[in-house]
Amino acid sequence: MxxxxxxxxxxxxxxxxxxxxxxxxxxxxxxxxxxxxxxxxxxxxxxxxxxxxxxxxxxxxxxxxxxxxxxxxxxxxxxxxxxxxxxxxxxxxxxxxxxxxxxxxxxGPHPVLLDLVAARVDATDDGTPRDDVHVLLVGRGSTDPDANAEITKVARLLWEGRGWAGVETAFISLADPAVPAGLERLRRLGARRIVVAPYFLFSGILPDRVVEQTRAYAADHPELAVTVADVIGDCxxxxxxxxxxxxxxxxxxxxxxxxxxxxxxxxxxxxxxxxxxxxxxxxxxxxxxxxxxxxxxxxxxxxxxxxxxxxxxxxxxxxxxxxxxxxxxxx
Missing domain, CATH: 3.40.50.1400 (Rossmann fold)
Structure with a gap:
C-alpha cells in the first residue's frame, strides 16, 4: 500500500x-x-x-x-x-x-461518543438537577453477547463522574431488557425523571421504535417525567x-x-x-x-x-x- x-x-x-x-x-x-x-x-x-x-x-x-x-x-x-x-x-x-x-x-466506545450522548441528554433539560435524573441508554441489541456487554459498558462509562442519579441499559431488539422493562426497573428504583438515550448514530426504524415504546410507557405512568433524547447525529x-x-x-x-x-x-x-x-x-x-x-x-x-x-x-x-x-x- x-x-x-x-x-x-x-x-x-x-x-x-x-x-x-x-x-x-x-x-x-x-x-x-x-x-x-x-x-x-x-x-x-x-x-x-x-x-x-x-x-x-x-x-x-x-x-x-x-x-x-x-x-x-x-x-x-x-x-x-x-x-x-x-x-x-x-x-x-x-x-x-x-x-x-x-x-x-x-x-465505540469512545469518550467523544460519551460526550455526545451526554450532550443529547442535557438538551432535554427541564431544570431538574442531574442527581435527580435517571438515564436509560438503549442499544440496538444483538445475539452477540460481547456486543451487548459493550452497551452495558457504555452505560457505566456514561454514569461515572457525570452526576446522574443512575444509568441503566435496555435494548430495542434481540436482547433483554427491552425498553419498557428498563423503564420499569428505573421506576422501581425510585426514578421520577427519566431520559431515554437511544445509542444510535442516525435516525431509523429502531430509534423510532424507541420513541414509540417510551411514549406508550409514559402514557401508562403519568406520575413520571419521561423524555427521549436525540440520536448522536451528523456532527x-x-x-x-x-x-x-x-x-x-x-x-x-x-x-x-x-x-x-x-x-x-x-x-x-x-x-x-x-x-x-x-x-x-x-x-x-x-x-x-x-x-x-x-x-x-x-x-x-x-x-x-x-x-x-x-x-x-x-x-x-x-x-x-x-x-x-x-x-x-x-x-
Missing part, C-alpha cells in the same frame, strides 16, 4: 429515508475534509438502502483509488462489523483486481472520530477485543458459533447476491448472525467471483 489511502465509510443501512439522508449528509461532511484529511471519500451500505458498498468502492476504484481504509460506521463490534462488512470488502477485491484495504475498528465531533479511526488504521494501531469474541471463544450457550463460516450480507442493489439467502427481516437490522474479521490472519477467505453466494470460511 501507498499512503495516503482513500476513505471508504461503510454503514449498515436503514429503511428510514431520514436516516439515509443523515448518512449522506455525514459523508458530504467528510468529503469537505478532502484532500487535507483524505484524498477521497465515499460511503455505502451493506443492506437495506442505497448506495450499496459495492457502488462506493467502485467509485473509488474507477477514480484510481485502489488503496483504501474502510471504517465501519457502527458503534459496537457485532455481526455487521465483525463479518458482514469485511466479507463485502473482500468481495470488492475480487471485483476490482489490485484493490487493497485496511479495516478500521468500530467507533463535526463524529467526523473527527472517523478521521481518528482512519489514521490509526493507516498507522497499524488496531486494538480490538478478542477475549470475549463469540467467534473465537466458546462462551456459555454460544459454543456452536466458534469458527462459524460467513458470507457477505445481502443487498438488493448488488446483483451478486441471492436476495432470499440468509437474512431475515428485523426492522432496521438482523444481528442474528455475526462474524469475526477484526484480525487479518483470521479473515474470511476471498469469495470466488463465479460463486458469489459461496460461504466464506476462515482458518
Amino acid at each position: 501507498t499512503d495516503p489511502q482513500a476513505l471508504l465509510v461503510v454503514g449498515h443501512g436503514t429503511r428510514s429515508t431520514a436516516g439515509v439522508a443523515e448518512f449522506t449528509a455525514f459523508i458530504d461532511r467528510l468529503k469537505r475534509r478532502t484532500p487535507t484529511a483524505f484524498p477521497a471519500v465515499e460511503g455505502g451500505f451493506i443492506e437495506l438502502s442505497d448506495p450499496p458498498v459495492t457502488d462506493a468502492a467502485g467509485a473509488l476504484a474507477t477514480t484510481g483509488h485502489l488503496d483504501m481504509v474502510a471504517v465501519p460506521l457502527v458503534l459496537v463490534a457485532a455481526g455487521h462489523g465483525k463479518g458482514d462488512i469485511p466479507a463485502a470488502l473482500l468481495r470488492e477485491t475480487v471485483r476490482h483486481p489490485g484493490m487493497t484495504y485496511r479495516y478500521g475498528r468500530p467507533l 463535526e465531533e463524529l467526523a473527527d472520530l472517523v478521521e481518528e479511526r482512519y489514521a490509526e488504521a493507516i498507522a497499524g494501531d488496531i486494538r480490538m477485543n478478542c477475549d470475549t469474541c463469540v467467534y473465537r471463544v466458546a462462551l456459555p450457550g454460544f459454543g456452536h458459533r466458534v469458527g462459524q463460516p460467513q458470507r457477505p450480507h445481502s443487498h438488493p442493489a448488488d446483483g451478486a447476491h441471492d436476495h432470499g439467502d440468509h437474512h431475515h427481516d428485523h426492522g432496521d437490522h438482523g444481528d442474528h448472525h455475526g462474524h469475526d474479521d477484526h484480525h487479518h490472519d483470521h479473515a474470511p477467505a476471498a469469495p470466488q467471483a463465479t460463486t458469489p453466494d459461496s460461504s466464506l470460511g476462515r482458518r
Whole structure:
C-alpha cells in the first residue's frame, strides 16, 4: 500500500429515508475534509438502502483509488462489523483486481461518543438537577453477547463522574431488557425523571421504535417525567472520530477485543458459533447476491448472525467471483 489511502465509510443501512439522508449528509461532511484529511471519500451500505458498498468502492476504484481504509460506521463490534462488512470488502477485491484495504475498528466506545450522548441528554433539560435524573441508554441489541456487554459498558462509562442519579441499559431488539422493562426497573428504583438515550448514530426504524415504546410507557405512568433524547447525529465531533479511526488504521494501531469474541471463544450457550463460516450480507442493489439467502427481516437490522474479521490472519477467505453466494470460511 501507498499512503495516503482513500476513505471508504461503510454503514449498515436503514429503511428510514431520514436516516439515509443523515448518512449522506455525514459523508458530504467528510468529503469537505478532502484532500487535507483524505484524498477521497465515499460511503455505502451493506443492506437495506442505497448506495450499496459495492457502488462506493467502485467509485473509488474507477477514480484510481485502489488503496483504501474502510471504517465501519457502527458503534459496537457485532455481526455487521465483525463479518458482514469485511466479507463485502473482500468481495470488492475480487471485483476490482489490485484493490487493497485496511479495516478500521468500530467507533465505540469512545469518550467523544460519551460526550455526545451526554450532550443529547442535557438538551432535554427541564431544570431538574442531574442527581435527580435517571438515564436509560438503549442499544440496538444483538445475539452477540460481547456486543451487548459493550452497551452495558457504555452505560457505566456514561454514569461515572457525570452526576446522574443512575444509568441503566435496555435494548430495542434481540436482547433483554427491552425498553419498557428498563423503564420499569428505573421506576422501581425510585426514578421520577427519566431520559431515554437511544445509542444510535442516525435516525431509523429502531430509534423510532424507541420513541414509540417510551411514549406508550409514559402514557401508562403519568406520575413520571419521561423524555427521549436525540440520536448522536451528523456532527463535526463524529467526523473527527472517523478521521481518528482512519489514521490509526493507516498507522497499524488496531486494538480490538478478542477475549470475549463469540467467534473465537466458546462462551456459555454460544459454543456452536466458534469458527462459524460467513458470507457477505445481502443487498438488493448488488446483483451478486441471492436476495432470499440468509437474512431475515428485523426492522432496521438482523444481528442474528455475526462474524469475526477484526484480525487479518483470521479473515474470511476471498469469495470466488463465479460463486458469489459461496460461504466464506476462515482458518
